[in-house]
Amino acid sequence: MSRPPTIRDVAAEAGVSRSTVSRVLNGGSLVSPDAAEAVRAAMERTRYVASHSARSLNTRRSGAVALVVAEGQSRLFEDPTTSTLFRGLNAGLAEHGQTLYLTLADDDRTRRSLVTQLRSGLLDGAILTSVHGNDPLYAMVLEGDPAPAVVMSGQPLGAGRRLPYVTVRDRSAARRVTRHLLERGRRHLGIVAGPQDTGSGRERLRGFRSAFDETAAATGVVAYEAMTTGYSEQEGERAMIALLEQAPRLDAVFVASDLLATGALVSLRRLGRRVPDDVAVAGFDDSVLAREAQPALTTVRIPFELATQELVRLLLARIAGEDPAPVRLDCELVVRDST
């Protein structure tokens, strides 16, 4: 129960000065091999671990960043894409010596708390995800001089537009999916569009509409739309039912996420529609759900690996005080059994 050893204890144990110990801790340049070895042995013996607060008081860096989920309703990680993002960022940031934490900012208390953590230096920065509309969080993290290092996963709306972000080209991907359904000869097209107060939700709907307007409207194809307020499986089930009530002859549907599409499949099965024979179904994300689905889902592959790398790059740049440009990534259509 004695006090944990400090750098002075290690120095005494190794027979060198604290400066030398500090140098070993920070890469060991300008230290003789003998001294370095003596210090390492002393650290081992004393079970020394550097004090986080003392170090970060000088460096003005904590080495910790947060992935912030700004959405309250959701079951957090119900959607495997969030989980994928978390793991990817975790590994990517570790290479740069940063630790990643997941945290929630879905009400006034948690939002305030997050901003304080950023301003007080507990966190070096944050990556925002699942932000809806013009979330008050945007204004809060844009305030101050310097403003906290915050980047956005997905395209921000409202005040958040001033944040650096990484997104995929949702609109053009949605166009491609829609054209694919038309090429399959489908005539009664539907979309289960995601929440219209998120960038991806809006863009995917726009892409669907624009592909329809361009190539389909003239040829007598009809289109139907249903919206959701989130990306949960349950909402996918409900929206699919609503869509079929509106359009009983529906023969193809583009669903704005794989998780929503999983729900849509449940409803279709329950209502006795065969996929893809009666209704073709396409998703978005190419998450594990698309491969596991029965039948396997045609979907859009988001380049998660690349997106993660870019998010890490943007965040580190912001922490370094720079102002990086937003990133837009291309997606790939993955055709499977459901269309």
Add this chain to the structure above:
Amino acid sequence: MSRPPTIRDVAAEAGVSRSTVSRVLNGGSLVSPDAAEAVRAAMERTRYVASHSARSLNTRRSGAVALVVAEGQSRLFEDPTTSTLFRGLNAGLAEHGQTLYLTLADDDRTRRSLVTQLRSGLLDGAILTSVHGNDPLYAMVLEGDPAPAVVMSGQPLGAGRRLPYVTVRDRSAARRVTRHLLERGRRHLGIVAGPQDTGSGRERLRGFRSAFDETAAATGVVAYEAMTTGYSEQEGERAMIALLEQAPRLDAVFVASDLLATGALVSLRRLGRRVPDDVAVAGFDDSVLAREAQPALTTVRIPFELATQELVRLLLARIAGEDPAPVRLDCELVVRDST
């Protein structure tokens, strides 16, 4: 882009000493109303936020703790119980001025990193969950003098037995569920038991067996068992199929979690068994899934609120250097439509 204000700037602005500012920051006892007001106004004007590292260097407290998910395979929050735990702890800890982060410790790198964060003072403590078997993490967090403040959600096995923990009385709850199925007149009992390298998984199976041995074996009732290695929905689907192959005349099944049970329902539906007419199904947790399921699941209500409170209490006690006793909580059987 000027330096953020320090306590000295605030003191100068308010015309008092930094001691007085510090007192206001820490509750404001022994400060005259005038001085307190002047300081508060100065903090407002300078947009002062106390440096986290400077503060925690003195207090030896960071005010941050982590909820650690030690399981690699899972989709993190697929199971809503983890999400519930996270939100509950978040709110409970906030009342004591602690922030909660979620973090992963499922491989060597992340385990080491966690322990360093605890020893360096970045984190004051941690709550472990989803730990399997005799995870190496146990040994790592038990080492040191003083050992880091770590408590366990769920009953630990292996070396972890020395950690304070909060668990429910899984065994007696499982007995109650099993007896309930028997009282419904079912004769071909099955269990989809959770992972046998977790405390809850083992205890729920033991409870099932003991209820069977006591009351059923003599009366010609038969029992079948299937195990899983995790608590995912997919494993529930697979285990249910395996169980039915082994026991086609099965007429009741106790599934060790609601998420597993959701999967079991999928398989039963696919195989044309009606619930509860052909097969009665009971789950565990009373998560949102149980209420949403078709039909609504009979299950065991875990007192989440109480469990969360107790976890907070145990963790704070550990942080304060105490050695609190483990906690075991009673559960309640909730009968719904599935049995």
Add this chain to the structure above:
DNA sequence: CAAGTGAGTGGGACCGGTCCCATCGTAGCA
């Protein structure tokens, strides 16, 4: 009226690192 009391305040030391500068010793070079 002197002494005691306690609220309110200020300042120095300190927490445990990092950073910068001064110093030392030796190898390299003219």
Add this chain to the structure above:
DNA sequence: TGCTACGATGGGACCGGTCCCACTCACTTG
């Protein structure tokens, strides 16, 4: 051989708070 250059090292100041102690001053009390 003398001077320079540079690798290696030590020590003081400092990061921005908290803590403790000393001090003032008004007010109570014997």
